[in-house]
Amino acid sequence: xxxxxxxxxxxxxxxxxxxxxxxxxxxxxxxxxxxxxxxxxxxxxxxxxxxxxxxxxxxxxxxxxxxxxxxxxxxxxxxxxxxxxxxxxxxxxxxxxxxxxxxxxxxxxxxxxxxxxxxxxxxxxxxxxxxxxxxxxxxxxxxxxxxxxxxxxxxxxxxxxxxxxxxxxxxxxxxxxxxxxxxxxxxxxxxxxxxxxxxxxxxxxxxxxxxxxxxxxxxxxxxxxxxxxxxxxxxxxxxxxxxxxxxxxxxxxxxxxxxxxxxxxxxxxxxxxxxxxxxxxxxxxxxxxxxxxxxxxxxxxxxxxxxxxxxxxxxxxxxxxxxxxxxxxxxxxxxxxxxxxxxxxxxxxxxxxxxxxxxxxxxxxxxxxxxxxxxxxxxxxxxxxxxxxxxxxxxxxxxxxxxxxxxxxxxxxxxxxxxxxxxxxxxxxxxxxxxxxxxxxxxxxxxxxxxxxxxxxxxxxxxxxxxxxxxxxxxxxxxxxxxxxxxxxxx
Numbered sequence: 001x002x003x004x005x006x007x008x009x010x011x012x013x014x015x016x017x018x019x020x021x022x023x024x025x026x027x028x029x030x031x032x033x034x035x036x037x038x039x040x041x042x043x044x045x046x047x048x049x050x051x052x053x054x055x056x057x058x059x060x061x062x063x064x065x066x067x068x069x070x071x072x073x074x075x076x077x078x079x080x081x082x083x084x085x086x087x088x089x090x091x092x093x094x095x096x097x098x099x100x101x102x103x104x105x106x107x108x109x110x111x112x113x114x115x116x117x118x119x120x121x122x123x124x125x126x127x128x129x130x131x132x133x134x135x136x137x138x139x140x141x142x143x144x145x146x147x148x149x150x151x152x153x154x155x156x157x158x159x160x161x162x163x164x165x166x167x168x169x170x171x172x173x174x175x176x177x178x179x180x181x182x183x184x185x186x187x188x189x190x191x192x193x194x195x196x197x198x199x200x201x202x203x204x205x206x207x208x209x210x211x212x213x214x215x216x217x218x219x220x221x222x223x224x225x226x227x228x229x230x231x232x233x234x235x236x237x238x239x240x241x242x243x244x245x246x247x248x249x250x251x252x253x254x255x256x257x258x259x260x261x262x263x264x265x266x267x268x269x270x271x272x273x274x275x276x277x278x279x280x281x282x283x284x285x286x287x288x289x290x291x292x293x294x295x296x297x298x299x300x301x302x303x304x305x306x307x308x309x310x311x312x313x314x315x316x317x318x319x320x321x322x323x324x325x326x327x328x329x330x331x332x333x334x335x336x337x338x339x340x341x342x343x344x345x346x347x348x349x350x351x352x353x354x355x356x357x358x359x360x361x362x363x364x365x366x367x368x369x370x371x372x373x374x375x376x377x378x379x380x381x382x383x384x385x386x387x388x389x390x391x392x393x394x395x396x397x398x399x400x401x402x403x404x405x406x407x408x409x410x411x412x413x414x415x416x417x418x419x420x421x422x423x424x425x426x427x428x429x430x431x432x433x434x435x436x437x438x439x440x441x442x443x444x445x446x447x448x449x450x451x452x453x454x455x456x457x458x459x460x461x462x463x464x465x466x467x468x469x470x471x472x473x474x475x476x477x478x479x480x481x482x483x484x485x486x487x488x489x490x491x
Contacts, residue, residue: 027053127158135151163188179209208240217241285312356376394417408440416447425444429444
Protein backbone atom coordinates (compact mmCIF):
# COMPACT_ATOMS: atom_id res chain seq x y z
CA UNK A 1 0.00 0.00 0.00
CA UNK A 2 2.79 2.41 0.82
CA UNK A 3 4.40 2.13 -2.59
CA UNK A 4 1.01 2.62 -4.32
CA UNK A 5 0.27 5.74 -2.28
CA UNK A 6 3.71 7.12 -3.14
CA UNK A 7 3.08 6.55 -6.80
CA UNK A 8 -0.31 8.33 -6.64
CA UNK A 9 1.12 11.28 -4.79
CA UNK A 10 3.92 11.54 -7.34
CA UNK A 11 1.46 11.51 -10.24
CA UNK A 12 -0.78 14.11 -8.58
CA UNK A 13 2.25 16.31 -7.99
CA UNK A 14 3.17 16.11 -11.66
CA UNK A 15 -0.31 17.22 -12.71
CA UNK A 16 -0.27 20.16 -10.33
CA UNK A 17 3.29 21.14 -11.25
CA UNK A 18 3.87 19.86 -14.77
CA UNK A 19 7.18 20.31 -16.47
CA UNK A 20 7.07 22.17 -19.84
CA UNK A 21 7.27 18.92 -21.77
CA UNK A 22 4.52 17.29 -19.75
CA UNK A 23 2.31 20.38 -20.09
CA UNK A 24 2.33 19.92 -23.86
CA UNK A 25 1.34 16.30 -23.45
CA UNK A 26 -1.44 17.16 -21.01
CA UNK A 27 -2.84 19.83 -23.33
CA UNK A 28 -3.05 17.23 -26.07
CA UNK A 29 -4.91 14.92 -23.70
CA UNK A 30 -7.45 17.62 -22.82
CA UNK A 31 -7.88 18.44 -26.49
CA UNK A 32 -8.45 14.78 -27.36
CA UNK A 33 -10.94 14.36 -24.54
CA UNK A 34 -12.73 17.46 -25.79
CA UNK A 35 -13.01 15.90 -29.24
CA UNK A 36 -14.47 12.75 -27.70
CA UNK A 37 -17.03 14.76 -25.73
CA UNK A 38 -17.94 16.84 -28.77
CA UNK A 39 -18.47 13.68 -30.81
CA UNK A 40 -20.92 12.48 -28.13
CA UNK A 41 -22.77 15.82 -28.22
CA UNK A 42 -21.43 17.17 -24.91
CA UNK A 43 -20.55 20.63 -26.21
CA UNK A 44 -20.21 22.27 -22.78
CA UNK A 45 -17.83 19.55 -21.62
CA UNK A 46 -15.88 19.78 -24.86
CA UNK A 47 -15.43 23.56 -24.56
CA UNK A 48 -14.30 23.16 -20.95
CA UNK A 49 -11.61 20.68 -22.02
CA UNK A 50 -10.47 22.88 -24.91
CA UNK A 51 -10.25 25.81 -22.49
CA UNK A 52 -8.05 23.73 -20.18
CA UNK A 53 -5.88 22.61 -23.09
CA UNK A 54 -5.33 26.26 -24.04
CA UNK A 55 -4.52 27.25 -20.49
CA UNK A 56 -1.79 24.62 -20.55
CA UNK A 57 -0.66 25.47 -24.06
CA UNK A 58 -1.86 28.84 -25.45
CA UNK A 59 -0.33 27.98 -28.82
CA UNK A 60 -2.28 24.77 -29.40
CA UNK A 61 -3.77 25.46 -32.87
CA UNK A 62 -5.85 22.26 -32.91
CA UNK A 63 -7.52 23.18 -29.62
CA UNK A 64 -8.50 26.59 -31.00
CA UNK A 65 -9.86 25.00 -34.17
CA UNK A 66 -11.79 22.35 -32.25
CA UNK A 67 -13.16 24.91 -29.81
CA UNK A 68 -14.26 26.99 -32.79
CA UNK A 69 -16.23 24.01 -34.14
CA UNK A 70 -17.85 23.47 -30.72
CA UNK A 71 -18.78 27.14 -30.44
CA UNK A 72 -20.34 27.07 -33.89
CA UNK A 73 -22.38 24.01 -32.92
CA UNK A 74 -23.60 26.01 -29.90
CA UNK A 75 -24.58 28.93 -32.14
CA UNK A 76 -21.72 31.24 -31.10
CA UNK A 77 -20.62 32.18 -34.62
CA UNK A 78 -18.55 35.21 -33.60
CA UNK A 79 -16.65 33.14 -31.06
CA UNK A 80 -16.18 30.38 -33.62
CA UNK A 81 -14.69 32.75 -36.22
CA UNK A 82 -12.36 34.20 -33.58
CA UNK A 83 -11.09 30.75 -32.58
CA UNK A 84 -10.56 29.58 -36.14
CA UNK A 85 -8.73 32.82 -36.91
CA UNK A 86 -6.44 32.33 -33.90
CA UNK A 87 -5.74 28.75 -35.01
CA UNK A 88 -4.69 30.08 -38.42
CA UNK A 89 -2.46 32.72 -36.88
CA UNK A 90 -0.66 29.89 -35.09
CA UNK A 91 -0.71 27.55 -38.09
CA UNK A 92 -1.38 29.22 -41.46
CA UNK A 93 -1.54 25.77 -43.10
CA UNK A 94 -4.32 24.43 -40.88
CA UNK A 95 -6.78 23.22 -43.55
CA UNK A 96 -9.47 22.25 -41.02
CA UNK A 97 -9.39 25.73 -39.50
CA UNK A 98 -10.00 27.30 -42.90
CA UNK A 99 -12.82 24.84 -43.48
CA UNK A 100 -14.34 25.50 -40.06
CA UNK A 101 -14.08 29.26 -40.43
CA UNK A 102 -15.66 28.98 -43.86
CA UNK A 103 -18.60 27.10 -42.33
CA UNK A 104 -19.01 29.73 -39.61
CA UNK A 105 -18.86 32.57 -42.12
CA UNK A 106 -21.42 30.83 -44.32
CA UNK A 107 -23.73 30.44 -41.32
CA UNK A 108 -23.32 34.20 -40.70
CA UNK A 109 -24.26 34.97 -44.31
CA UNK A 110 -20.73 35.98 -45.35
CA UNK A 111 -20.73 33.89 -48.51
CA UNK A 112 -17.73 35.57 -50.13
CA UNK A 113 -15.67 35.08 -46.99
CA UNK A 114 -16.82 31.49 -46.74
CA UNK A 115 -15.84 30.71 -50.33
CA UNK A 116 -12.42 32.31 -49.84
CA UNK A 117 -11.80 30.09 -46.81
CA UNK A 118 -13.06 26.96 -48.54
CA UNK A 119 -10.81 27.68 -51.53
CA UNK A 120 -7.82 28.10 -49.21
CA UNK A 121 -8.68 24.84 -47.47
CA UNK A 122 -8.80 23.04 -50.83
CA UNK A 123 -5.35 24.33 -51.79
CA UNK A 124 -4.04 22.70 -48.62
CA UNK A 125 -6.23 19.59 -48.87
CA UNK A 126 -7.36 19.18 -52.52
CA UNK A 127 -9.10 15.84 -51.96
CA UNK A 128 -11.52 16.89 -49.25
CA UNK A 129 -15.00 16.11 -50.60
CA UNK A 130 -16.75 17.86 -47.69
CA UNK A 131 -15.08 21.17 -48.48
CA UNK A 132 -16.11 20.92 -52.14
CA UNK A 133 -19.67 20.22 -51.02
CA UNK A 134 -19.78 23.20 -48.69
CA UNK A 135 -18.22 25.53 -51.22
CA UNK A 136 -20.88 24.32 -53.64
CA UNK A 137 -23.56 25.26 -51.10
CA UNK A 138 -22.08 28.76 -50.79
CA UNK A 139 -21.95 29.17 -54.56
CA UNK A 140 -25.53 27.96 -54.88
CA UNK A 141 -26.65 30.47 -52.24
CA UNK A 142 -25.00 33.25 -54.28
CA UNK A 143 -26.80 32.09 -57.42
CA UNK A 144 -23.72 30.60 -59.09
CA UNK A 145 -25.44 27.34 -60.00
CA UNK A 146 -22.86 26.27 -62.58
CA UNK A 147 -20.05 26.80 -60.10
CA UNK A 148 -22.00 24.90 -57.47
CA UNK A 149 -22.57 22.01 -59.88
CA UNK A 150 -18.84 21.83 -60.62
CA UNK A 151 -18.04 21.60 -56.91
CA UNK A 152 -20.71 18.96 -56.28
CA UNK A 153 -19.44 16.93 -59.23
CA UNK A 154 -15.89 17.04 -57.84
CA UNK A 155 -17.11 16.05 -54.38
CA UNK A 156 -18.90 13.04 -55.87
CA UNK A 157 -15.76 12.05 -57.80
CA UNK A 158 -13.84 12.07 -54.51
CA UNK A 159 -16.60 10.35 -52.54
CA UNK A 160 -19.27 8.65 -54.68
CA UNK A 161 -21.20 7.60 -51.58
CA UNK A 162 -21.74 11.03 -50.08
CA UNK A 163 -25.54 11.17 -49.88
CA UNK A 164 -25.72 14.84 -48.90
CA UNK A 165 -23.80 15.89 -52.01
CA UNK A 166 -26.31 14.18 -54.29
CA UNK A 167 -29.11 15.92 -52.42
CA UNK A 168 -27.41 19.30 -52.77
CA UNK A 169 -26.67 18.74 -56.45
CA UNK A 170 -30.34 17.90 -56.89
CA UNK A 171 -31.25 21.28 -55.41
CA UNK A 172 -28.95 23.03 -57.89
CA UNK A 173 -30.38 21.04 -60.80
CA UNK A 174 -33.93 21.91 -59.77
CA UNK A 175 -32.99 25.60 -59.59
CA UNK A 176 -31.62 25.29 -63.14
CA UNK A 177 -34.92 23.76 -64.27
CA UNK A 178 -33.57 20.21 -64.64
CA UNK A 179 -36.30 18.44 -62.67
CA UNK A 180 -35.51 15.00 -64.04
CA UNK A 181 -31.86 15.36 -63.12
CA UNK A 182 -32.82 16.61 -59.68
CA UNK A 183 -35.10 13.63 -59.14
CA UNK A 184 -32.29 11.24 -60.14
CA UNK A 185 -29.95 12.84 -57.59
CA UNK A 186 -32.53 12.73 -54.80
CA UNK A 187 -33.20 9.08 -55.59
CA UNK A 188 -29.48 8.34 -55.39
CA UNK A 189 -29.18 10.20 -52.10
CA UNK A 190 -31.99 8.08 -50.66
CA UNK A 191 -30.41 4.87 -51.94
CA UNK A 192 -27.27 5.79 -50.02
CA UNK A 193 -29.17 7.00 -46.95
CA UNK A 194 -32.82 5.90 -46.74
CA UNK A 195 -33.24 7.98 -43.58
CA UNK A 196 -32.20 11.28 -45.12
CA UNK A 197 -35.16 13.48 -44.23
CA UNK A 198 -33.78 16.41 -46.23
CA UNK A 199 -33.56 14.31 -49.39
CA UNK A 200 -37.22 13.29 -49.02
CA UNK A 201 -38.14 16.95 -48.47
CA UNK A 202 -36.16 18.09 -51.51
CA UNK A 203 -37.58 15.34 -53.70
CA UNK A 204 -41.04 16.39 -52.54
CA UNK A 205 -40.28 19.93 -53.70
CA UNK A 206 -39.27 18.66 -57.16
CA UNK A 207 -42.42 16.56 -57.40
CA UNK A 208 -44.53 19.56 -56.36
CA UNK A 209 -43.03 21.65 -59.18
CA UNK A 210 -43.71 18.79 -61.62
CA UNK A 211 -47.34 18.69 -60.50
CA UNK A 212 -47.04 15.25 -58.87
CA UNK A 213 -49.08 16.23 -55.83
CA UNK A 214 -49.57 12.70 -54.53
CA UNK A 215 -45.86 11.95 -54.80
CA UNK A 216 -44.92 15.25 -53.18
CA UNK A 217 -47.30 14.65 -50.28
CA UNK A 218 -45.88 11.15 -49.76
CA UNK A 219 -42.30 12.46 -49.66
CA UNK A 220 -43.13 15.27 -47.24
CA UNK A 221 -44.92 12.76 -45.03
CA UNK A 222 -41.85 10.50 -45.00
CA UNK A 223 -39.62 13.48 -44.21
CA UNK A 224 -41.87 14.29 -41.25
CA UNK A 225 -41.75 10.72 -40.00
CA UNK A 226 -37.97 11.07 -39.88
CA UNK A 227 -38.01 14.65 -38.58
CA UNK A 228 -41.35 15.56 -36.94
CA UNK A 229 -40.21 19.11 -36.25
CA UNK A 230 -39.50 20.14 -39.84
CA UNK A 231 -41.66 23.22 -40.29
CA UNK A 232 -40.67 23.45 -43.97
CA UNK A 233 -42.03 19.97 -44.71
CA UNK A 234 -45.32 20.81 -42.97
CA UNK A 235 -45.63 24.07 -44.90
CA UNK A 236 -44.92 22.51 -48.30
CA UNK A 237 -47.13 19.51 -47.62
CA UNK A 238 -49.84 22.02 -46.79
CA UNK A 239 -49.26 23.69 -50.16
CA UNK A 240 -49.52 20.33 -51.97
CA UNK A 241 -52.76 19.59 -50.12
CA UNK A 242 -54.13 23.04 -50.96
CA UNK A 243 -53.49 22.57 -54.66
CA UNK A 244 -55.15 19.13 -54.45
CA UNK A 245 -58.22 20.80 -52.92
CA UNK A 246 -57.70 19.37 -49.43
CA UNK A 247 -58.20 22.72 -47.72
CA UNK A 248 -58.67 21.30 -44.23
CA UNK A 249 -55.43 19.36 -44.56
CA UNK A 250 -53.66 22.45 -45.87
CA UNK A 251 -54.89 24.47 -42.90
CA UNK A 252 -53.79 21.79 -40.42
CA UNK A 253 -50.29 21.55 -41.90
CA UNK A 254 -49.88 25.33 -42.07
CA UNK A 255 -50.97 25.63 -38.45
CA UNK A 256 -48.45 22.99 -37.39
CA UNK A 257 -45.69 24.76 -39.31
CA UNK A 258 -46.54 27.98 -37.48
CA UNK A 259 -46.53 26.21 -34.12
CA UNK A 260 -42.97 25.10 -34.88
CA UNK A 261 -41.96 28.47 -36.36
CA UNK A 262 -44.28 31.40 -35.51
CA UNK A 263 -42.29 33.67 -37.82
CA UNK A 264 -42.65 31.51 -40.93
CA UNK A 265 -43.87 33.84 -43.68
CA UNK A 266 -44.41 31.03 -46.21
CA UNK A 267 -46.74 29.18 -43.84
CA UNK A 268 -48.85 32.32 -43.36
CA UNK A 269 -49.00 32.73 -47.13
CA UNK A 270 -50.07 29.11 -47.69
CA UNK A 271 -52.67 29.31 -44.93
CA UNK A 272 -53.94 32.56 -46.41
CA UNK A 273 -54.45 30.87 -49.78
CA UNK A 274 -56.35 28.02 -48.12
CA UNK A 275 -58.55 30.49 -46.23
CA UNK A 276 -59.29 32.40 -49.41
CA UNK A 277 -60.26 29.19 -51.18
CA UNK A 278 -62.64 28.43 -48.30
CA UNK A 279 -64.23 31.86 -48.68
CA UNK A 280 -62.65 33.37 -45.56
CA UNK A 281 -61.39 36.53 -47.29
CA UNK A 282 -60.85 38.50 -44.10
CA UNK A 283 -58.84 35.68 -42.56
CA UNK A 284 -56.80 35.41 -45.74
CA UNK A 285 -56.06 39.14 -45.64
CA UNK A 286 -54.79 38.83 -42.07
CA UNK A 287 -52.44 35.98 -43.02
CA UNK A 288 -51.05 37.66 -46.14
CA UNK A 289 -50.48 40.86 -44.18
CA UNK A 290 -48.67 38.93 -41.45
CA UNK A 291 -46.49 37.24 -44.08
CA UNK A 292 -45.54 40.68 -45.41
CA UNK A 293 -44.75 41.98 -41.93
CA UNK A 294 -42.30 39.10 -41.56
CA UNK A 295 -40.94 39.44 -45.10
CA UNK A 296 -41.58 42.86 -46.68
CA UNK A 297 -40.03 41.64 -49.95
CA UNK A 298 -42.35 38.66 -50.36
CA UNK A 299 -43.68 39.15 -53.91
CA UNK A 300 -46.05 36.16 -53.78
CA UNK A 301 -47.71 37.43 -50.62
CA UNK A 302 -48.28 40.82 -52.25
CA UNK A 303 -49.73 39.05 -55.28
CA UNK A 304 -52.01 36.91 -53.12
CA UNK A 305 -53.17 39.86 -51.07
CA UNK A 306 -53.83 41.73 -54.30
CA UNK A 307 -55.92 38.83 -55.59
CA UNK A 308 -57.90 38.82 -52.34
CA UNK A 309 -58.51 42.56 -52.53
CA UNK A 310 -59.72 42.10 -56.10
CA UNK A 311 -62.24 39.51 -54.96
CA UNK A 312 -63.37 41.81 -52.14
CA UNK A 313 -63.93 44.60 -54.68
CA UNK A 314 -61.03 46.78 -53.52
CA UNK A 315 -59.65 47.33 -57.02
CA UNK A 316 -57.44 50.27 -56.09
CA UNK A 317 -55.86 48.30 -53.23
CA UNK A 318 -55.43 45.31 -55.52
CA UNK A 319 -53.51 47.37 -58.08
CA UNK A 320 -51.23 48.74 -55.34
CA UNK A 321 -50.35 45.26 -54.05
CA UNK A 322 -49.89 43.76 -57.50
CA UNK A 323 -47.71 46.67 -58.58
CA UNK A 324 -45.55 46.14 -55.49
CA UNK A 325 -45.27 42.44 -56.31
CA UNK A 326 -44.02 43.36 -59.78
CA UNK A 327 -41.51 45.86 -58.40
CA UNK A 328 -40.06 43.01 -56.33
CA UNK A 329 -40.29 40.46 -59.13
CA UNK A 330 -40.61 42.01 -62.61
CA UNK A 331 -41.14 38.54 -64.10
CA UNK A 332 -44.03 37.55 -61.86
CA UNK A 333 -46.35 36.41 -64.65
CA UNK A 334 -49.44 35.89 -62.55
CA UNK A 335 -49.12 39.30 -60.93
CA UNK A 336 -49.28 40.80 -64.44
CA UNK A 337 -52.27 38.62 -65.31
CA UNK A 338 -54.15 39.53 -62.13
CA UNK A 339 -53.37 43.22 -62.48
CA UNK A 340 -54.55 43.01 -66.10
CA UNK A 341 -57.80 41.50 -64.84
CA UNK A 342 -58.17 44.34 -62.34
CA UNK A 343 -57.57 46.93 -65.05
CA UNK A 344 -60.20 45.15 -67.17
CA UNK A 345 -62.68 45.28 -64.29
CA UNK A 346 -61.81 48.96 -63.85
CA UNK A 347 -62.37 49.47 -67.58
CA UNK A 348 -58.85 50.77 -67.99
CA UNK A 349 -58.32 49.11 -71.36
CA UNK A 350 -54.88 50.52 -72.14
CA UNK A 351 -53.31 49.31 -68.90
CA UNK A 352 -55.10 45.95 -69.15
CA UNK A 353 -53.83 45.43 -72.68
CA UNK A 354 -50.27 46.25 -71.64
CA UNK A 355 -50.33 43.75 -68.74
CA UNK A 356 -51.88 40.98 -70.82
CA UNK A 357 -49.29 41.45 -73.56
CA UNK A 358 -46.46 41.36 -71.00
CA UNK A 359 -47.92 38.15 -69.55
CA UNK A 360 -47.95 36.57 -73.00
CA UNK A 361 -44.30 37.50 -73.50
CA UNK A 362 -43.42 35.73 -70.25
CA UNK A 363 -45.55 32.72 -71.22
CA UNK A 364 -44.16 32.43 -74.74
CA UNK A 365 -44.63 28.90 -76.02
CA UNK A 366 -47.00 27.91 -73.22
CA UNK A 367 -50.72 27.26 -73.40
CA UNK A 368 -51.32 29.33 -70.26
CA UNK A 369 -51.43 32.36 -72.55
CA UNK A 370 -54.45 31.06 -74.51
CA UNK A 371 -57.15 32.91 -72.58
CA UNK A 372 -54.98 36.03 -72.41
CA UNK A 373 -55.07 36.08 -76.21
CA UNK A 374 -58.85 36.09 -76.07
CA UNK A 375 -58.81 39.00 -73.59
CA UNK A 376 -56.41 40.91 -75.86
CA UNK A 377 -58.80 40.43 -78.78
CA UNK A 378 -61.73 41.74 -76.71
CA UNK A 379 -59.82 44.87 -75.67
CA UNK A 380 -58.48 45.62 -79.15
CA UNK A 381 -61.92 45.13 -80.67
CA UNK A 382 -63.30 47.46 -78.04
CA UNK A 383 -60.70 50.05 -79.03
CA UNK A 384 -61.80 49.83 -82.68
CA UNK A 385 -58.92 47.61 -83.83
CA UNK A 386 -60.93 44.47 -84.68
CA UNK A 387 -59.18 43.63 -87.94
CA UNK A 388 -55.70 43.84 -86.44
CA UNK A 389 -56.89 41.94 -83.37
CA UNK A 390 -58.32 39.16 -85.52
CA UNK A 391 -55.09 38.81 -87.51
CA UNK A 392 -53.10 38.61 -84.29
CA UNK A 393 -55.41 36.01 -82.74
CA UNK A 394 -55.40 33.90 -85.90
CA UNK A 395 -51.59 33.92 -85.94
CA UNK A 396 -51.49 32.91 -82.29
CA UNK A 397 -53.87 30.01 -82.90
CA UNK A 398 -51.57 28.74 -85.65
CA UNK A 399 -48.60 28.75 -83.25
CA UNK A 400 -50.23 26.96 -80.32
CA UNK A 401 -48.11 24.18 -78.87
CA UNK A 402 -49.51 20.75 -77.94
CA UNK A 403 -53.09 21.89 -78.46
CA UNK A 404 -55.59 19.32 -79.69
CA UNK A 405 -57.31 20.30 -82.96
CA UNK A 406 -60.65 21.90 -82.28
CA UNK A 407 -60.12 22.13 -78.52
CA UNK A 408 -62.32 24.36 -76.36
CA UNK A 409 -60.15 27.48 -76.55
CA UNK A 410 -60.09 27.17 -80.34
CA UNK A 411 -63.90 27.09 -80.30
CA UNK A 412 -64.02 30.28 -78.22
CA UNK A 413 -61.49 31.98 -80.47
CA UNK A 414 -63.37 30.79 -83.56
CA UNK A 415 -66.55 32.38 -82.27
CA UNK A 416 -64.79 35.71 -81.72
CA UNK A 417 -63.28 35.45 -85.20
CA UNK A 418 -66.65 34.58 -86.76
CA UNK A 419 -65.75 31.04 -87.88
CA UNK A 420 -67.76 29.24 -85.16
CA UNK A 421 -71.49 29.96 -84.87
CA UNK A 422 -73.17 30.60 -81.57
CA UNK A 423 -75.11 27.33 -81.82
CA UNK A 424 -71.93 25.36 -82.52
CA UNK A 425 -70.22 27.06 -79.60
CA UNK A 426 -72.91 26.05 -77.13
CA UNK A 427 -73.05 22.54 -78.54
CA UNK A 428 -69.28 22.26 -77.98
CA UNK A 429 -69.74 23.40 -74.36
CA UNK A 430 -71.61 20.19 -73.52
CA UNK A 431 -69.67 17.57 -71.54
CA UNK A 432 -70.27 14.35 -69.62
CA UNK A 433 -68.47 16.04 -66.73
CA UNK A 434 -71.08 18.32 -65.13
CA UNK A 435 -68.52 20.67 -63.56
CA UNK A 436 -66.61 20.97 -66.80
CA UNK A 437 -69.79 21.73 -68.71
CA UNK A 438 -70.80 24.39 -66.18
CA UNK A 439 -67.42 26.07 -66.57
CA UNK A 440 -67.55 25.96 -70.35
CA UNK A 441 -71.07 27.34 -70.40
CA UNK A 442 -69.94 30.18 -68.12
CA UNK A 443 -67.26 31.04 -70.66
CA UNK A 444 -69.50 30.53 -73.69
CA UNK A 445 -72.17 32.91 -72.34
CA UNK A 446 -69.53 35.54 -71.60
CA UNK A 447 -67.78 35.49 -75.00
CA UNK A 448 -71.08 35.24 -76.87
CA UNK A 449 -72.30 38.16 -74.78
CA UNK A 450 -69.22 40.18 -75.66
CA UNK A 451 -69.83 39.52 -79.35
CA UNK A 452 -73.36 40.88 -78.91
CA UNK A 453 -72.08 43.88 -77.00
CA UNK A 454 -69.43 44.71 -79.60
CA UNK A 455 -72.06 44.50 -82.35
CA UNK A 456 -74.20 47.04 -80.43
CA UNK A 457 -76.85 44.58 -79.16
CA UNK A 458 -76.73 45.61 -75.50
CA UNK A 459 -80.02 43.97 -74.59
CA UNK A 460 -78.92 40.50 -75.74
CA UNK A 461 -75.49 41.08 -74.22
CA UNK A 462 -77.05 41.78 -70.81
CA UNK A 463 -79.16 38.63 -71.10
CA UNK A 464 -76.11 36.53 -71.92
CA UNK A 465 -74.09 38.01 -69.06
CA UNK A 466 -76.93 37.14 -66.66
CA UNK A 467 -76.85 33.57 -67.93
CA UNK A 468 -73.10 33.54 -67.39
CA UNK A 469 -73.64 34.57 -63.76
CA UNK A 470 -76.35 31.92 -63.37
CA UNK A 471 -73.65 29.24 -63.73
CA UNK A 472 -72.31 30.34 -60.31
CA UNK A 473 -68.73 29.81 -61.49
CA UNK A 474 -67.54 32.68 -59.34
CA UNK A 475 -63.89 31.70 -59.51
CA UNK A 476 -63.81 32.10 -63.30
CA UNK A 477 -62.38 35.31 -64.70
CA UNK A 478 -65.18 35.34 -67.29
CA UNK A 479 -67.77 35.30 -64.49
CA UNK A 480 -66.12 38.35 -62.90
CA UNK A 481 -65.85 40.15 -66.25
CA UNK A 482 -69.52 39.40 -67.03
CA UNK A 483 -70.50 40.80 -63.64
CA UNK A 484 -68.58 44.01 -64.38
CA UNK A 485 -70.08 44.33 -67.87
CA UNK A 486 -73.59 43.84 -66.56
CA UNK A 487 -72.97 46.51 -63.93
CA UNK A 488 -71.73 48.93 -66.60
CA UNK A 489 -74.77 48.25 -68.79
CA UNK A 490 -77.12 49.02 -65.92
CA UNK A 491 -75.62 52.43 -65.25
